[in-house]
Amino acid sequence: MTASDDVEAELTVPVPTADAxxxxxxxxxxxxxxxxxxxxxxxxxxxxxxxxxxxxxxxxxxxxxxxxxxxxxxxxxxxxxxxxxxxxxxxxxxxxxxxxxxxxxxxxxxxxxxxxxxxLRGVLDGVSIAVPDVASTGEVAAERDRIVARMRDAADRMAAELHRVEPTEYGTFAATVEGTRWELKREADRATYVRAGGEGGVYLVSQYAPPSPGDVRAYASAFRGFVETYNAEVRELGDALDGVEL
Structure with missing residues (x-):
């Protein structure tokens, strides 16, 4: 028997199945x-x-x-x-x-x-589901809204006055008050926003969400300083025209 015959004999051995x-x-x-x-x-x-x-x-x-x-x-x-x-x-x-x-x-x-x-059975036994009454934020929110409304009214009046002297569609007025940069942005004669603190700062007046009561408290007095700075610049504009004759 040759080597090839041996190989053929081996290849004829049945291959077991793994199906089962x-x-x-x-x-x-x-x-x-x-x-x-x-x-x-x-x-x-x-x-x-x-x-x-x-x-x-x-x-x-x-x-x-x-x-x-x-x-x-x-x-x-x-x-x-x-x-x-x-x-x-x-x-x-x-x-x-x-x-x-x-x-x-x-x-x-x-x-x-x-x-x-x-x-885990009984882990919650004796756990009270009684909770205290939830305090209302109504008064706080109402006072915040009242103060913000006054800020918006002042900002709109500033925007209208700025539009009178510079009748462009858009404009800004910026000033530094107590080391903080303030900026009023307007669209025509209406205030778009008043922001304190530069980029990433606090929006005291905005077209979107109102500021938090804490931010209002922190910046209310400085807002007055911002308006006073605006008034001072307007007076300077008037002084600049004193003595001008045609």
């Missing part, structure tokens, strides 16, 4: 996926979020359950003997022997999960 073993593995994984998926949903409910994980220690190692959007993402077993297998995963199927080794500890995992849930 693969089918059994898939059956086990599917059952665990369904069962552990229910555990994941309960864990997500307890944790109060759609994303998270928890590790459960058992005698033979550790089980880690991870969930995303409230559904099982993976279930991993790390044995004390060095075994590391993803029993359920979205990426790969487990090795058959590794799966068998991990499943020997699955009941212990479920028991640990039950113990964890039971440990």
């Amino acid at each position: 073993t693969v089918a059994e593995r898939d059956r086990v994984v599917a059952a665990v996926r369904e069962h552990a998926g229910r555990l994941a949903r309960e864990l997500a409910r307890l944790k109060g979020g759609d994303y998270g994980r928890r590790t459960f220690r058992v005698e033979g190692g550790e089980w880690t359950l991870k969930y995303e959007a409230g559904d099982l993402d993976f279930l991993r077993f790390e044995g004390r003997s060095g075994l590391d297998v993803y029993v359920v995963s979205t990426k790969t199927d487990p090795d058959v022997r590794d799966l068998a080794s991990a499943m020997a500890h699955y009941d212990a995992f479920v028991a640990a999960f039950v113990d964890y849930v039971e440990s």
